[in-house]
Amino acid sequence: MPSSFIEINKNALANNIKHITSLIDDNVVISSVLKGNAYGHGINIMVPALQEIGINHFSVFNSLEAQQVYNSAKGNFTIMIMGDINDEDAEWVIDNEIEFYVFNLHRIENMLKIAVKKQKPINIHLEIETGMNRTGFNKENWNELAELINKNKTHINVKGICTHYAGSESISNYMRIKQQRQAFKKSIKYFKSQDIKPERIHSSCSAAILVYPKDNFDMVRIGILQYGLWPSRETFISHLTKKKLTNDPLTPILSWKSYVMDIKHVSKGEYIGYGNSYLAETNMTIASIPVGYSYGYSRSLSNQGRVIIKNSRLSVIGIVNMNMLLIDITTNENITIKDEVILIGSNNALEITVSSFGNITDQLNYEVLSRIDKDIPRTIK
Numbered sequence: 001m002p003s004s005f006i007e008i009n010k011n012a013l014a015n016n017i018k019h020i021t022s023l024i025d026d027n028v029v030i031s032s033v034l035k036g037n038a039y040g041h042g043i044n045i046m047v048p049a050l051q052e053i054g055i056n057h058f059s060v061f062n063s064l065e066a067q068q069v070y071n072s073a074k075g076n077f078t079i080m081i082m083g084d085i086n087d088e089d090a091e092w093v094i095d096n097e098i099e100f101y102v103f104n105l106h107r108i109e110n111m112l113k114i115a116v117k118k119q120k121p122i123n124i125h126l127e128i129e130t131g132m133n134r135t136g137f138n139k140e141n142w143n144e145l146a147e148l149i150n151k152n153k154t155h156i157n158v159k160g161i162c163t164h165y166a167g168s169e170s171i172s173n174y175m176r177i178k179q180q181r182q183a184f185k186k187s188i189k190y191f192k193s194q195d196i197k198p199e200r201i202h203s204s205c206s207a208a209i210l211v212y213p214k215d216n217f218d219m220v221r222i223g224i225l226q227y228g229l230w231p232s233r234e235t236f237i238s239h240l241t242k243k244k245l246t247n248d249p250l251t252p253i254l255s256w257k258s259y260v261m262d263i264k265h266v267s268k269g270e271y272i273g274y275g276n277s278y279l280a281e282t283n284m285t286i287a288s289i290p291v292g293y294s295y296g297y298s299r300s301l302s303n304q305g306r307v308i309i310k311n312s313r314l315s316v317i318g319i320v321n322m323n324m325l326l327i328d329i330t331t332n333e334n335i336t337i338k339d340e341v342i343l344i345g346s347n348n349a350l351e352i353t354v355s356s357f358g359n360i361t362d363q364l365n366y367e368v369l370s371r372i373d374k375d376i377p378r379t380i381k
């Protein structure tokens with residue numbers, strides 16, 4: 001048996017997807033972003049759950065994740081690789097009609113070579129550089145790209161044209177994003193003028209559908225919102241205001257639980273744990289929990305984190321170890337060995353949120369989630 005486990009809440013997922021759907025037009029496809037082991041939720045858990053509620057378009061970062069999605073998916077579905085393709089996976093990608101971004105001529109030429117040999121087409125999305133300066137075709141290369149595509153029309157399906165905004169979750173990036181949106185529209189026009197008609201146009205992530213809803217085009221790439229969390233505090237507040245909501249319309253779908261491994265009494269004046277970061281100022285009772293930073297429970301939560309045990313919110317004391325953390329249970333005499341411990345999640349009125357973790361450790365929701373050890377067993381309920 002493992003020392004901790006993760007539960008994914010199916011109803012909450014359905015609720016989140018419903019809310020996202022209510023924000024976009026009927027013709028807009030949701031591509032569910034499952035990179036980083038589905039933001040720590042588990043690709044093999046998320047794919048069947050998403051398919052059950054009608055989501056069949058999946059975005060991943062690399063070819064390994066594409067294979068994980070492929071192995072979990074059933075029936076008709078589409079996988080889109082937004083980043084890396086390992087050379088050894090290139091044939092698999094083509095054989096299984098996996099769609100992928102092209103952001104340089106090197107990739108498209110390489111993949112095309114294999115495709116011609118196999119007499120199969122490649123299914124590409126033209127990633128356009130619009131100002132993020134990460135990956136994407138610069139304007140100077142559009143011509144060359146268009147010529148290459150038109151010369152190899154029988155072997156290339158242009159499935160999409162796309163870009164990514166450099167921080168749509170913050171109003172402080174407004175001008176930069178505005179320029180990106182204009183540059184993207186120019187690129188769409190250009191490729192159309194070259195008789196290249198991508199099947200889909202997509203640029204928006206979670207934050208962009210909230211902040212720039214007019215530019216959803218016909219597909220949006222949604223990560224963080226489907227998991228029930230917000231791209232930033234700013235997007236959360238502005239969404240509530242804009243929609244005149246009083247409650248968070250999303251529900252986090254992940255909870256992370258463990259149990260009390262041991263209970264011990266410590267005398268006044270003793271230090272607790274490594275070093276001298278925590279001094280017992282009274283006689284204390286402490287519980288040890290078999291979870292530490294090697295599972296993704298950040299060391300920055302030392303002396304700061306909170307957990308829920310038996311309807312009480314309790315403090316992490318001392319330094320978070322590789323495999324263990326300690327909780328002050330001095331005032332809770334009813335806690336016993338094997339009692340459930342909620343690291344992330346809720347219990348009646350009490351809740352430990354991913355964002356509260358993040359606020360303390362200065363990590364984003366994204367980082368907290370994706371660092372949770374992928375070997376912790378996940379179940380869906």
Ligand SMILES: *Cc1c(COP(=O)(O)O)cnc(C)c1O
Binds near residue numbers: 207
């Ligand atoms: C991660 C990612 C997304 C999804 O971002 P969220 O903020 O989680 O919705 C969309 N597009 C690209 C290119 C990404 O890398």
